[in-house]
Amino acid sequence: MKFVESSNQAADYLRQAVPIMVKYNIPPNPLNYALWYTYVSNRLPDLNSELDKTLSTYGTCPMMVSEQLFRDHMLRDELESAKEMQTNLIALMNDLNHQADETVRRTNNYSEVLQDSLDALNETEHERLPLESIIQNLAVNTEAISSQTRLFQQRIDEARAEIDALQAELMQTRQDARIDPLTNLFNRRVFDAEIEQLMGTAVAPQITLLIVDIDHFKTFNDHYGHLMGDKVLQYVGKLMKELTQEPSLPVRLGGEEFAVLIPGGGIDQGLALAETLREKIQAIRIKLKKSGEVISSITASFGVAEFRLGESVEDFIGRADKALYCAKATGRNRVERAD
CATH class of the missing domain: 3.30.70.270 (Reverse transcriptase/Diguanylate cyclase domain)
Known part of the structure; x- marks a missing residue:
């Protein structure tokens, strides 16, 4: 969810939200600030309705309810971030696939050069290309295939680093200091x-x-x-x-x-x-x-x-x-x- 208010408007919303949070004993954490800031801005009528029902039922907004309402009404940006992460991973795999195809193509070309060079060496002395020419052709193509292989290995290493970074980012989003790791219950x-x-x-x-x-x-x-x-x-x-x-x-x-x-x-x-x-x-x-x-x-x-x-x-x-x-x-x- 994007907040686009001016500084003055944002300050006014905050001045309205804080007394409500104090009145209903709602902890002043970032999640609750976002909820009640949005509440006083009247930008999400469905959220306001749910919050009103919650206050009427419990006299406060329990943490579990706050988190659920935050997920249901305000996590659109985070969902987009997850989609972006998936898009980045797909792009990475497509790039690797392209690099692999190119490496295979160059390898096949090199196999043809090797076969041509072998055929040239087996020809009669009258038909045979100069030995220097055959060696030069092999050297050029060997360097080309070596360069392509090095490039592919470099891209593999880069991809491994990118995947590790994506994995670390994903794990970070899942980690929660409030969760007991053995039972996955709150602590x-x-x-x-x-x-x-x-x-x-x-x-x-x-x-x-x-x-x-x-x-x-x-x-x-x-x-x-x-x-x-x-x-x-x-x-x-x-x-x-x-x-x-x-x-x-x-x-x-x-x-x-x-x-x-x-x-x-x-x-x-x-x-x-x-x-x-x-x-x-x-x-x-x-x-x-x-x-x-x-x-x-x-x-x-x-x-x-x-x-x-x-x-x-x-x-x-x-x-x-x-x-x-x-x-x-x-x-x-x-x-x-x-x-």
């Missing part, structure tokens, strides 16, 4: 920012929190190895992604501990999600290739709490943690509701 940093924002709104928020801990995970790792443990973490992360819908936020807090933050969701919704996850995790079966053993002992415990008006972030998380510890103390593989 603790995102969780902390999101819960602070939701609980900092002027309107009393409805938020439910699930804290999840895989049972006996250290023992599992010691017995089956960390690679198998990583597979379990990845599978649990996959289940959490599949079973939660935006704006709910599944995260890996660290180690074998996960959480789901449910903005706008009550305790019953949280308990139902926790029970579904518990059953799905309990149903995990992993067959070891070497021994044929089927692992069926994977379970998880859950603590579920709904935010109470006036409590701090620490108290809210603490109640969910306490419920989780209760689930573990009473046999594990359980869902406990916080007091």
